[in-house]
Amino acid sequence: MATIPITVEFSGGLELLFSNQRTHKLQIPAQDPSGNPANIGFLVSYLCDNLVEAKRKDLFVMDGTVRNGILVLINDSDWELEGEDRYELQGADNILFVSTLHGG
Amino acid sequence: MTASNPPLSKLCAHCKTVRAQILRPKTHERLCKTCFTTVFESEIHATITTHTLFQRGSRVAIGASGGKDSTVLASVLKTLNTRYDYGVEFVLLSIDEGITGYRDDSLETVKRNAVQYGMELCILGYRELYGWSMDEVVAQIGKKGNCTYCGVFRRQALDRGAARLGITHVVTGHNADDIAETVVMNLLRGDLPRLQRCTSIVTESASSPIARSKPLKYAYEKEIVLYAHYKQLDYFTTECIYSPEAFRGSARSLIKSLERVRPSAILDIVRSGEAFAGMVAERPGGGGGSEQSAESGGGCGSGGGGRGAGGEMADMEKELVAAEAAKGLETEILMPGKRRKGLKGQQTPKVVKEQVMGNCRKCGYLTSQEFCQACALIEGLNKNRPRRMIEVDGEEVGLNGGVEGLSLR
Numbered sequence: 001m002a003t004i005p006i007t008v009e010f011s012g013g014l015e016l017l018f019s020n021q022r023t024h025k026l027q028i029p030a031q032d033p034s035g036n037p038a039n040i041g042f043l044v045s046y047l048c049d050n051l052v053e054a055k056r057k058d059l060f061v062m063d064g065t066v067r068n069g070i071l072v073l074i075n076d077s078d079w080e081l082e083g084e085d086r087y088e089l090q091g092a093d094n095i096l097f098v099s100t101l102h103g104g
Numbered sequence: 105m106t107a108s109n110p111p112l113s114k115l116c117a118h119c120k121t122v123r124a125q126i127l128r129p130k131t132h133e134r135l136c137k138t139c140f141t142t143v144f145e146s147e148i149h150a151t152i153t154t155h156t157l158f159q160r161g162s163r164v165a166i167g168a169s170g171g172k173d174s175t176v177l178a179s180v181l182k183t184l185n186t187r188y189d190y191g192v193e194f195v196l197l198s199i200d201e202g203i204t205g206y207r208d209d210s211l212e213t214v215k216r217n218a219v220q221y222g223m224e225l226c227i228l229g230y231r232e233l234y235g236w237s238m239d240e241v242v243a244q245i246g247k248k249g250n251c252t253y254c255g256v257f258r259r260q261a262l263d264r265g266a267a268r269l270g271i272t273h274v275v276t277g278h279n280a281d282d283i284a285e286t287v288v289m290n291l292l293r294g295d296l297p298r299l300q301r302c303t304s305i306v307t308e309s310a311s312s313p314i315a316r317s318k319p320l321k322y323a324y325e326k327e328i329v330l331y332a333h334y335k336q337l338d339y340f341t342t343e344c345i346y347s348p349e350a351f352r353g354s355a356r357s358l359i360k361s362l363e364r365v366r367p368s369a370i371l372d373i374v375r376s377g378e379a380f381a382g383m384v385a386e387r388p389g390g391g392g393g394s395e396q397s398a399e400s401g402g403g404c405g406s407g408g409g410g411r412g413a414g415g416e417m418a419d420m421e422k423e424l425v426a427a428e429a430a431k432g433l434e435t436e437i438l439m440p441g442k443r444r445k446g447l448k449g450q451q452t453p454k455v456v457k458e459q460v461m462g463n464c465r466k467c468g469y470l471t472s473q474e475f476c477q478a479c480a481l482i483e484g485l486n487k488n489r490p491r492r493m494i495e496v497d498g499e500e501v502g503l504n505g506g507v508e509g510l511s512l513r
């Protein structure tokens with residue numbers, strides 16, 4: 001199956017849910033189970049199935065999407081400008097998840 | 105990421121030359137990184153000048169936790185002080201609650217910040233100020249309800265620390281999200297006096313020599329995090345390892361959900377809070393400064409550091425249960441006549457009563473009671489000190505053994 005090489009980063013405390021590691025180089029399936037191009041929504045479910053510490057998954061996702069209060073930057077751009085969940089992953093993309101919820 | 109010219113609709117709304125990378129929650133503007141940084145700094149400068157927060161030649165302490173809010177605050181103040189020549193000397197003031205492993209790394213961050221921003225740093229410990237570190241408090245009373253201690257101790261610690269430095273003005277990193285959250289909590293509690301205080305940008309009680317202000321009051325948390333990210337600021341993130349303040353967690357979830365649906369909601373709530381405050385201020389005593397004046401209410405108020413992070417993560421029901429449990433514990437240590445915090449709706453909101461301020465009989469801190477809150481809490485702790493072993497969540501924890509036995513959530 002074809003894959004897309006991407007870099008996923010976690011910060012703001014989220015790295016604690018991902019083996020306490022900030023940067024992850026991943027090969028993501030190029031298509032989701034229904035055959036559509038892999039997008040951020042699919043990446044999030046992929047991370048939930050493969051990478052997140054299962055017990056604390058709820059700190060990362062809620063109602064099938066990234067929890068409120070977690071910022072997503074796609075190649076350093078606000079995901080709200082890129083279509084959020086529907087942004088289709090490209091090779092060498094950098095996706096950063098930052099929690100804003102932790103102490104100030 | 106296209107190198108070629110992006111379509112006009114993708115360009116920054118300000119400079120119209122570079123691709124936009126941020127959608128501002130406050131205004132829905134699409135901005136590039138450079139314009140965002142400039143706008144973010146200018147708005148804080150405007151807040152500072154509009155409210156005349158600083159006087160030339162004064163020394164001002166920044167309540168610094170090493171977390172994102174206070175780090176961004178220190179960085180922006182450093183930038184603005186240079187750019188606009190405020191002529192203010194900023195000092196970093198950090199509080200060490202004495203939670204094993206919790207402050208070690210964040211204090212290291214603050215130490216680096218002190219070097220990076222060329223600011224003096226003063227670190228004060230709860231142990232030194234109150235005779236009890238938070239680890240010791242938790243060993244004594246358990247995990248639940250200890251945020252009350254942490255909050256009361258921290259509030260006074262900043263004031264006392266400032267006083268020790270001969271400083272009369274402390275700035276904290278409270279942001280718009282924090283204030284919106286506090287407005288919601290105070291509305292739900294029907295706590296009008298606190299509602300009034302939490303929205304004011306400068307809290308100066310007539311009787312306290314230390315003023316507090318919140319230059320980031322109108323700054324969204326999202327933008328603070330983005331600013332820290334784009335400026336590559338050195339900040340520290342951790343979860344407060346003790347029980348989070350449950351009620352604040354619920355309010356926080358609510359605010360974040362509202363923001364998702366309608367980003368302007370945060371600022372709208374802050375403005376609503378201000379409008380309510382205007383109404384309260386007209387009542388007698390509404391502006392009275394109790395010792396609560398500085399902060400949002402008990403618990404891990406965020407700007408000073410150490411917001412509990414687990415609470416908003418739990419579901420609402422769990423939080424309610426925890427809040428009830430915490431409330432039960434708190435009642436033991438609150439002074440007579442003191443209203444209980446809680447979620448039960450049947451408390452009729454007490455309308456503002458006239459407060460007579462005096463000095464704590466023990467430490468001299470300003471208070472409306474015989475003893476200040478901190479001294480009342482310490483009194484309760486000291487009474488029970490002889491007990492060697494206590495039960496915490498079914499596990500025995502020795503008083504001197506720290507909290508290794510506690511399971512982290």
Ligand SMILES: [Zn+2]
Nearest residue numbers: 116119136139
């Ligand atoms: Zn621009």
Ligand SMILES: [Zn+2]
Nearest residue numbers: 464467476479
């Ligand atoms: Zn006292």
